[in-house]
Amino acid sequence: xSGLLFQAVVSGLLLGGVYGLVASGLTLIFGVLRIINxxxxxxxxxxxxxxxxxxxxxxxxxxxxxxxxxxxFFVLGMGIQRVVIEPNRAxxxxxxxxxxxxxxxxxxxxxxxxxxxxFRTLRVPxxxxxxxxxxxxVEVSRLVAAGGAVLIALALFVFLRRTDVGKAIRALAEERExxxxxxxxxxxxxxxxxxxxxxxxxxxxxxxxPFFYIAPDVGESFNIMAFVVVVLGGxxxxxxxxxxxxxxxxxxxxxxxxxxxxxxxxxVFVIFVLVxxxxxxxxxxxxxxx
Amino acid sequence: MAARTLGALAAVVLLAAPPLLPKxxxxxxxxxxxxxxxxxxxxxxxxxxxxxxxGHAAFFGIGAYTxxxxxxxxxxxxxxxxxxxxxxxxxxxxxxxxxxxxxxxxGPYFSLVTLAFAEMLRVVSVNxxxxxxxxxxxxxxxxxxxxxxxxxxxxxxxxxxxxxTVLALLINGGIARGRLGYALIAVRENEDAAEAAGxxxxxxxxxxxxxxxxxxxxxxxFYAQYFAYIDPTITFGPAISIQGLLPAIVGGAGTVLGPLLxxxxxxxxxxxxxxxxxxxxxxxxxxxxxxxxxxxxxxPQGLMGWWRVVRRPGR
Numbered sequence: 001x002s003g004l005l006f007q008a009v010v011s012g013l014l015l016g017g018v019y020g021l022v023a024s025g026l027t028l029i030f031g032v033l034r035i036i037n038x039x040x041x042x043x044x045x046x047x048x049x050x051x052x053x054x055x056x057x058x059x060x061x062x063x064x065x066x067x068x069x070x071x072x073f074f075v076l077g078m079g080i081q082r083v084v085i086e087p088n089r090a091x092x093x094x095x096x097x098x099x100x101x102x103x104x105x106x107x108x109x110x111x112x113x114x115x116x117x118x119f120r121t122l123r124v125p126x127x128x129x130x131x132x133x134x135x136x137x138v139e140v141s142r143l144v145a146a147g148g149a150v151l152i153a154l155a156l157f158v159f160l161r162r163t164d165v166g167k168a169i170r171a172l173a174e175e176r177e178x179x180x181x182x183x184x185x186x187x188x189x190x191x192x193x194x195x196x197x198x199x200x201x202x203x204x205x206x207x208x209x210p211f212f213y214i215a216p217d218v219g220e221s222f223n224i225m226a227f228v229v230v231v232l233g234g235x236x237x238x239x240x241x242x243x244x245x246x247x248x249x250x251x252x253x254x255x256x257x258x259x260x261x262x263x264x265x266x267x268v269f270v271i272f273v274l275v276x277x278x279x280x281x282x283x284x285x286x287x288x289x290x
Numbered sequence: 291m292a293a294r295t296l297g298a299l300a301a302v303v304l305l306a307a308p309p310l311l312p313k314x315x316x317x318x319x320x321x322x323x324x325x326x327x328x329x330x331x332x333x334x335x336x337x338x339x340x341x342x343x344x345g346h347a348a349f350f351g352i353g354a355y356t357x358x359x360x361x362x363x364x365x366x367x368x369x370x371x372x373x374x375x376x377x378x379x380x381x382x383x384x385x386x387x388x389x390x391x392x393x394x395x396x397g398p399y400f401s402l403v404t405l406a407f408a409e410m411l412r413v414v415s416v417n418x419x420x421x422x423x424x425x426x427x428x429x430x431x432x433x434x435x436x437x438x439x440x441x442x443x444x445x446x447x448x449x450x451x452x453x454x455t456v457l458a459l460l461i462n463g464g465i466a467r468g469r470l471g472y473a474l475i476a477v478r479e480n481e482d483a484a485e486a487a488g489x490x491x492x493x494x495x496x497x498x499x500x501x502x503x504x505x506x507x508x509x510x511x512f513y514a515q516y517f518a519y520i521d522p523t524i525t526f527g528p529a530i531s532i533q534g535l536l537p538a539i540v541g542g543a544g545t546v547l548g549p550l551l552x553x554x555x556x557x558x559x560x561x562x563x564x565x566x567x568x569x570x571x572x573x574x575x576x577x578x579x580x581x582x583x584x585x586x587x588x589x590p591q592g593l594m595g596w597w598r599v600v601r602r603p604g605r
Contacts, residue, residue, distance in 0.1 A: 036398045084583060091590050093397050094342040098539060099586045101532065105579030112572030216572070224409065227402055261417040269410045276403045277393050 003135035008257035009250065010136040016249020017146030018204055022222050023229035023241040024153045025200030031173035031236030032193035033085070035093075038100040040201055041223025042107035043080075047073055047202025048214045049111060055122050055209075062122060062209045063144070069206055070199045077198025078191040085194070086187060104223075111216035119213040127210055145207040152203060153242050156196070160238065169193050173236055225252075228272040234282025243284070247271075308448050316444050322557040323451045324512065328530075329537030329549030330458035331505035336535055337544035338462075338471055339498040340478030342397070345404030346506050346534050348386070348411050349379040351525035353507025354514040355415065358427050361438070368439035372511040376504040383503030384496060391495050396481075405528065412526035426521025429514055439515040447516050454512065455550070458505055462546045465501075474498055475544070506534070540585050542594025551593050556581070 022044060029037045050069045054060040060068070080103065088099055129140040160166035168189050171179040180186055205219075212218070229248050233240025248268055255264030275283070308316055328350070335341050356378050357371030366374075386407050390400055416424045434442040441447060465471040473494040476484035485491050514520045524530065541552025560578055567573035589596045 036402070084587075088587055088590075091586065094401070095539075095586050095590055097342070097398060097401065099583055102579045102582030102586065105532075105575055106583065107579075109572035109574075109576035109579065113570050113576060117571060224405075227405075231399075231402065262413060263417050265413045266410060269406050269413065272406045273403060273410070276395065276399060276406065277389055280393075280395060280399050 004257055005254070006134055007136040008253045010133065010138060011142070012250035012253025013246055014138070014142045014146040014249070015253060016246035017149045018208055018245070019222075019225055019229050019249050020242040020245025021149035021153050021204040021207075022201050023226045023233065023245050024156060024238060025197035025204075026226045027230045027233065027236055027238060027241040028156075028169070028193055028200070029197040030230060031238075032169055033081075033190055035085070035096045035100065036227070037197070038097065038223065039080070039103040039107060040100075040197070040226060041219025041221075042104040043073065043077070043198050043219070044201040044205040044222055045111060045214075045216060045219035046076075046107060047205035048209055048212075048218060049115065050202065051206040051209050052120060052122050052214050055124075062124065062206050063148075066203045066206045069202050073202035074195040074199040077195035080198070081191040081194035086190065104219075108216050108219070115216070117216060119215045121213055122209045124210045139211060141210040145211070148207050149204055150242065152200065153238075156200065157238055165189070165192060169196075225268065228268055231272065231280070232275050232283055234284050237282055237284055240282055240284040244282075304452060309445060313444065316448060318558060318561050320444060320448050320451055320516070321561055322553050323448070323455045324509070324516075325533060325537050325557050326550045326553035327451060327455045327458050327512075328506065328509050328534035329541065329553055330455065330462050331502055331509060332535045333462060333502075333538040333543060333545075333549050334465060334505070335495075335498045335502035337538055337548070338465055338474040338478065339495050340474075340544070341495055341498070342401045343404040343502075343531075343535070344401040344528075345406070345408030345531055346502075347526050347528065347531040348404070348408040349383060349503040349506040350510040350513070350530050350534070351408070351411055351415070351520075351522070352379040352382055353510025354520045354525045355421055355427075355510075356507070357511040358429055358514045358520060359421065361429065362427065367437055368511055368515055369437070372439075372508055375511055376507045379507030379510075380500045380504040383499045387496050387499035391492050405531070408526055408528070408531060412522050415522040415526060422521070424522060426519060426524070427514075429518040429520075431518045439511075447512075451512060451516075454508060459546065459550065461501065461505070462549075465498075466546050470494065470497060478544070509534075536582065538592075540582075540589075540592055542592030545592070545594040548592055548594045555593065 022040070026037060026040045029035070029040070047069055050072065051060075051062045051065040054065040054068065055062060084103060085096065085099060088096060091099070124141070126140060130137055131140070132138070160170055168179065168184045169192065171182070171184060172186055172189050172193075176186065179189075225248060229241055229244040232247060233242070233244030248271070251267050251271055252264050255267035259267070308319060311319065328346070332343065332346050336343055353372070353375035356375030357368040360366035360371040360374060361368050386404065390403050395403055415421050421427070431440050434440055436446070465474070473484070473489045473491075476487065476489050477491045477494055481491050510525060513525070537552035537556055538549040539552065540556050541550065542548030556578075559581060560574055563577050564574040585592070591598075
C-alpha cells in the first residue's frame, strides 16, 4: 500500500470513530422516538461552543470540559424532548421532522447572532503533537478523539445492555406498546434517550475542538454524515452506527486522496443513495425502511 | 360566493396595484409570489401525494443551470432554456422517483434520498469547471431584451412570476378536482388500501413527481434571470429546498390555496425581519425557525386546516 493511501486509511478510521459517536446519539434517538433529528448537528455545534467558552473563560481543557458539558447537554436534550418534541408525539411523521429542522435553524442562527460567523479555533498546547506509524502521521488529538469516541460509544452499549434504564430504552425501541404494558414510563424514557443522544453528540463535539474549527454551521456537515452513517448501520442499530461511522470516515478519506477538489463527499452520497435504495434496513439490519 | 368575490378582488389588486408600488414593496411582492410558486410546485408531490421531498433544490438547480448554460454557451433564449430545464428536471425527477418508489421507499427514507440527490448535484457543480464551479455563473443583464428574459426594472418580472403562480395554481386546482388528485390523496392516506382499490400508486406518484419537478425547474430559471447570478449553494443547497416547502406546510400541504397563503404570511415576516435586523446576521432565520416550530406545534394542518376548523366548529 502506498504511503498516501495508508495515510488516508489511518485518517479515515480516526475521523470515522468520531462519526460513530455522533451517529450513535442519532441512532439512539431514532430507535426510541422514530424521528430523524435534524437538530442533532446543531446540538453538536452548541457542545463545541460550550467547550470553547469553558477554555477561553476558565481555561478548562476541552477533554476535561466533557465532565461539565455531558451532564449539561443531557439535561438540555431532555428539556428539548419535553418542551418541543413530546407535545407533538401524535403529529404526522414529516411534521416531526420539520419540527427538528425548525429547531436546527433556530439554534444555528442563535449561535450566529450570539457569536457571529467567524471561525474560531481552540489552540491547546498539545495541538501539534504527533507521531509516525509506518508512513502515516498520526496527530495525538485525532487519536484521542477517535479512541475516546469509540470508548464512550462502547460504554453506552454496555449501559443499554446491563442497566434497567438501558433495558427500558431498548424495550421501547423494540416494541412501544409492549413497553407500556410492562409499566415503563415511556415519556420519561423518550426524554432520557434524547438526553443521552444529545450528551453523546456534545462530547463528540468537545473531542474534536482541539483540531477542528468552530462556527455556527459546523454541525451541518456532521449532521448529514450522521444520517448516512445511521442509514448505513441500520436505523436504531447501535453497533451498526459505530461500524458505519468507520466505513463512512474511510470512504470520505479515501475519496479525498483519490478524487480532486471536494468530490470526496460524492463518494459518501453515492454510498448513501445505494444503501437507501437497495438496503434501507442498513447493512446490519435495523428498523425496516420499507 | 363571498370567497369568489374575495378571489376576484385579490386578482384585480394583484394585477393593477403593482405599477403604483415603490421599489421595495414590489420586491417583497415578487418574493412572496416566487416562494408561493415554489410551494405550489412542491405541493403536488409533497402535499397531494404525501411524498415528502427534501431535495427539490435538485430540480430548481437543474432549471437554473440549464437555461443559464444554454444562454451563456449557445445564446439560447432563457424562455426556451426554461422549457429545456423543465424537461431535464422532469426526466431527472422521473429517474429519481422511479428508483425510490420502485424500491418502496417511504416516509423519512424518501426525504433522505431526495436530500442526497440534491447534495450530490451540489457537490458535482461545486467541482465542475464547466458550470462555473463554486464561483457560480453571472447572467448578463445589459440592455433590456424581453426576448432574452431581461427587463428594465422589476415590474415585468413581477408579471412573469404572477403568471407562473397562476399557472401553478391552475395545475394544483386541476389536480385537486381531477382523477389524479383523488388517486394521490388515496395513496397518501393509505397506499396499500389505494392499490387494493385499483389505484396505480407508482404511476400516480411518478406523475406528481414529473409535474412537481418540471414546475420547480421553471422557478430556477426565473431566479437566475431575476437575480442574474447563480452558484451551487444557492441553487442546489438545502436552503432552497426548505424555503420552497415551508409555504406549503405553513399554509396547508395538500390544499390548493395553502402554499399561496403560506407565502403571504411567511415571506413578509422573513423579508421584514431581515431588513429590520440588518445588523444581526442570522436573526431573521432564527425567527423563521421559531415560527416553523410554533406552526407545527399549534397549526399542524397549516393555516388552511385551521381555517376549516374555525369555519366549521365541532367538525
